[in-house]
Amino acid sequence: MTQHNGAMSEQTGLSKGERSRLHIIETANRLFYERGYQQTSFSDIVEASGIHRGNITYYFKTKNEILQAVIAHRLESIRCLLASWDTEIPEPRERIKRFAQMILNSEEEIVEYGCPMGSLNTELGKNEPELQQESRQMFDLFRNWLTRQFQELGLRKPRATQLALHLLGRGQGISVMAHVYHDPTYLKNEVLLLKRWVDDVEA
Amino acid sequence: MTQHNGAMSEQTGLSKGERSRLHIIETANRLFYERGYQQTSFSDIVEASGIHRGNITYYFKTKNEILQAVIAHRLESIRCLLASWDTEIPEPRERIKRFAQMILNSEEEIVEYGCPMGSLNTELGKNEPELQQESRQMFDLFRNWLTRQFQELGLRKPRATQLALHLLGRGQGISVMAHVYHDPTYLKNEVLLLKRWVDDVEA
DNA sequence: GTCTATAAGAAGATAGAC
DNA sequence: GTCTATCTTCTTATAGAC
Numbered sequence: 001m002t003q004h005n006g007a008m009s010e011q012t013g014l015s016k017g018e019r020s021r022l023h024i025i026e027t028a029n030r031l032f033y034e035r036g037y038q039q040t041s042f043s044d045i046v047e048a049s050g051i052h053r054g055n056i057t058y059y060f061k062t063k064n065e066i067l068q069a070v071i072a073h074r075l076e077s078i079r080c081l082l083a084s085w086d087t088e089i090p091e092p093r094e095r096i097k098r099f100a101q102m103i104l105n106s107e108e109e110i111v112e113y114g115c116p117m118g119s120l121n122t123e124l125g126k127n128e129p130e131l132q133q134e135s136r137q138m139f140d141l142f143r144n145w146l147t148r149q150f151q152e153l154g155l156r157k158p159r160a161t162q163l164a165l166h167l168l169g170r171g172q173g174i175s176v177m178a179h180v181y182h183d184p185t186y187l188k189n190e191v192l193l194l195k196r197w198v199d200d201v202e203a
Numbered sequence: 204m205t206q207h208n209g210a211m212s213e214q215t216g217l218s219k220g221e222r223s224r225l226h227i228i229e230t231a232n233r234l235f236y237e238r239g240y241q242q243t244s245f246s247d248i249v250e251a252s253g254i255h256r257g258n259i260t261y262y263f264k265t266k267n268e269i270l271q272a273v274i275a276h277r278l279e280s281i282r283c284l285l286a287s288w289d290t291e292i293p294e295p296r297e298r299i300k301r302f303a304q305m306i307l308n309s310e311e312e313i314v315e316y317g318c319p320m321g322s323l324n325t326e327l328g329k330n331e332p333e334l335q336q337e338s339r340q341m342f343d344l345f346r347n348w349l350t351r352q353f354q355e356l357g358l359r360k361p362r363a364t365q366l367a368l369h370l371l372g373r374g375q376g377i378s379v380m381a382h383v384y385h386d387p388t389y390l391k392n393e394v395l396l397l398k399r400w401v402d403d404v405e406a
Numbered sequence: 407g408t409c410t411a412t413a414a415g416a417a418g419a420t421a422g423a424c
Numbered sequence: 425g426t427c428t429a430t431c432t433t434c435t436t437a438t439a440g441a442c
Contacts (some may be wrong), residue, residue: 017407036329038241042436054438055408063436114325121383122322126239139383165380165389166396173376177368180324180342186368193369220425245418257420258426266418 029070082145092152100194115175154203232273236319285348295355303397318378357406
């Protein structure tokens with residue numbers, strides 16, 4: 001059966017509907033990060049996206065569904081990011097340090113809003129166990145990827161996983177404190193310490 | 204002028220009104236921690252405390268004021284805690300390790316709800332800058348106290364502050380990750396690492 | 407696919423009787 | 425000090441025209 005997609009954009013390869021859907025997701029993603037999930041209303045998404053209420057409902061029946069789509073979107077972004085690191089960085093130790101560098105690259109947003117993964121999970125963990133579980137998958141991607149990198153350094157899996165969790169935790173701590181004190185200097189200094197820690201991990 | 208407080212309890216030294224006020228604060232404190240500030244409604248506090256709506260309003264005009272009282276209450280608890288550590292523990296290094304031990308002692312709550320200071324600050328940081336600033340004072344108490352302990356170890360103030368912030372950040376990271384994965388084993392292991400780190404800080 | 411209008415309920419805040 | 429009742433606004437969700 002031949003598919004007819006006459007209205008597809010040649011630039012993006014997305015149909016009109018797919019573009020609207022993506023625009024809703026990207027708008028909601030930003031608002032959920034900057035204001036929090038609970039504190040972002042449906043109307044906020046309507047205003048910020050410029051897409052009318054009923055049309056958003058056409059794509060997502062509930063706000064809950066929007067969050068699920070946002071999480072799926074973030075998961076895909078993380079997968080792409082990790083794949084690019086795998087491609088571009090040959091040494092596992094340098095790959096691990098690239099993770100620390102990511103924190104430094106996001107300095108401004110982290111100082112202002114905290115870590116997107118951590119703050120979302122912290123919010124959902126209080127009252128929405130199913131959604132917390134979905135958002136936890138973002139951590140899983142990094143944890144599994146970091147575990148693999150430590151294994152490539154020559155460590156056994158349990159130890160590699162332990163180090164991966166330690167590194168993730170250090171990143172979360174840095175993000176929380178940098179946000180609490182709105183302090184880029186603290187963030188920079190701690191990322192430096194973290195890279196040194198990576199250098200000192202024995203193969 | 205002589206004060207007449209005929210209705211004071213002999214056990215607590217609090218008048219009826221002071222007891223009601225305290226009961227509201229303690230109830231709200233627990234709910235804000237377990238469910239989050241935004242996700243706790245005025246009616247939730249009414250139900251959980253057993254004190255009727257109008258009477259809560261008699262003590263606190265707005266939910267905002269309740270939060271301020273909750274933060275003030277927490278600040279006082281932290282001051283008492285730190286004072287007791289000062290009294291009971293002679294060595295500064297042992298005092299610092301007592302801070303790490305506190306995380307272990309709160310293991311169950313942290314795994315279920317995260318750190319009370321960190322999760323509150325993360326939530327308020329998104330949309331309520333004034334309230335975040337108030338809640339930040341909880342971190343200030345620990346930061347200043349830890350800084351003093353590191354100074355007593357013989358370190359200069361800037362370095363002592365840096366180490367205090369590092370320690371606070373490690374604690375936050377542990378709390379976030381233990382909560383994300385609901386993993387007491389990770390928490391125990393990381394607290395152990397943290398105590399070793401304290402032992403290795405050079406005087 | 408896109409939009410307007412509105413229903414149904416929950417939220418915070420207030421008035422005033424007892 | 426304690427309580428009931430209500431106002432107003434905001435929220436999510438839905439119905440249905442175009």
